[in-house]
Amino acid sequence: MNVPIKTRAQIESIAPYVLGQSLEDIKQELGISHVYKMSENENTYGSSPNIKKSVIKSLDSLHLYPDGAVRELRANLAHFYSKDPSEFILGNGSDELIRLLTRTFISEGDEAVMVDVTFPRYQTNVIIEGGTPVIVPLVHGVHSLQNMKKAITNHTKMVFICNPNNPTGTIVGKDELLDFIEWVPANVLVILDEAYYEYVYTDDYLESLLLLHKHPNVVVLRTFSKIYGLASLRIGYGIAHPMIIEELLKVKEVFNANGLAQIAALAALEDQEFIRECSDKNASERKKMEKALDQLGLTYFPSQTNFIMVDTKKSGQHVAFELLKRGFIVRSGHLLGYPSMFRVTIGKPQENEAFIEALAQCMIGEE
Numbered sequence: 001m002n003v004p005i006k007t008r009a010q011i012e013s014i015a016p017y018v019l020g021q022s023l024e025d026i027k028q029e030l031g032i033s034h035v036y037k038m039s040e041n042e043n044t045y046g047s048s049p050n051i052k053k054s055v056i057k058s059l060d061s062l063h064l065y066p067d068g069a070v071r072e073l074r075a076n077l078a079h080f081y082s083k084d085p086s087e088f089i090l091g092n093g094s095d096e097l098i099r100l101l102t103r104t105f106i107s108e109g110d111e112a113v114m115v116d117v118t119f120p121r122y123q124t125n126v127i128i129e130g131g132t133p134v135i136v137p138l139v140h141g142v143h144s145l146q147n148m149k150k151a152i153t154n155h156t157k158m159v160f161i162c163n164p165n166n167p168t169g170t171i172v173g174k175d176e177l178l179d180f181i182e183w184v185p186a187n188v189l190v191i192l193d194e195a196y197y198e199y200v201y202t203d204d205y206l207e208s209l210l211l212l213h214k215h216p217n218v219v220v221l222r223t224f225s226k227i228y229g230l231a232s233l234r235i236g237y238g239i240a241h242p243m244i245i246e247e248l249l250k251v252k253e254v255f256n257a258n259g260l261a262q263i264a265a266l267a268a269l270e271d272q273e274f275i276r277e278c279s280d281k282n283a284s285e286r287k288k289m290e291k292a293l294d295q296l297g298l299t300y301f302p303s304q305t306n307f308i309m310v311d312t313k314k315s316g317q318h319v320a321f322e323l324l325k326r327g328f329i330v331r332s333g334h335l336l337g338y339p340s341m342f343r344v345t346i347g348k349p350q351e352n353e354a355f356i357e358a359l360a361q362c363m364i365g366e367e
Helices: 023-030 049-057 071-081 093-105 121-128 145-151 174-183 242-249 259-270 272-295 316-325 349-366
Strands: 088-091 111-116 132-137 156-162 189-193 218-223 236-239 307-311 341-345
Touching: 049 259, 071 088, 071 259, 088 093, 088 242, 093 121, 093 156, 093 189, 093 218, 093 236, 093 242, 111 121, 111 145, 121 132, 132 145, 145 156, 145 174, 259 272, 272 307, 272 349, 316 341, 316 349
Parallel strands: 111 132, 111 156, 156 189, 189 218
Antiparallel strands: 088 236, 218 236, 307 341
């Protein structure tokens, strides 16, 4: 007789993260020869060519454990941002840093305020630690900081603000965000997830790192997965007051940032010309895609990222499937809380042009 092993109560309500099919599986299933992957917000321009050289040089050291303290990368990040190495922690992507924050600071019954819809791992990790996610709806795709204020109670331990937000691509204005941070009680962590920071192209964006000494309850998360093009190596970093970092170090895995990722991140950080080029190209292509969407009569959230959330006014899942049949993978809005929408990553010019043409065909077919 098989006796099922009961999971923790917190785990029972959690659904696994939904992963897409492989490109080869899609080609075989639909009988198509080429697929454009425009669903994962990866850097369409790849990563700095300098990275490959650095990684190849390090291949003779694969038998050695990486530097668990990530000394060189922390020092270089500190120099880059004019801060101290004690203010940095590295992780297996910023996903792990979210997990470290909840593991360190969330106790049974604590609350964490976040919006709906945003990056789902905030909610998942709060639940795992026995905390309660307090969900505040987005307003026109943007964080409502006024409503988030109302949600903060004596039980609140942390607040998550994804800025720019995934999946909507929207930002919170700098004055509004600054007012919010200054209002939040000092015993509540304000976690600013800035994974798409380097793509932002507006003056109305708060430079959060300038606040850390005045507001030691602020934690900033950034990553090498997006514009730096190191998504497969999984390396992100947190910037916070040394007291916060010291507590997080108590619960992190000793060798959580692998050696190849550290080497690649060092090379990536040095090539800021590549980062500026990617940001400029993305901003230019974003404008072109927005203009094309306007011409198709489609609305979308104003994005400051390398993706756009498009409203079809129909079933976003159906339009996503029609696009898939034409060789374009996008993220259906029914998985993101917006059933009439889909999210598309901004690609290279020829990819975007082909995508718009396919989208136009889909929309005509729906009329």
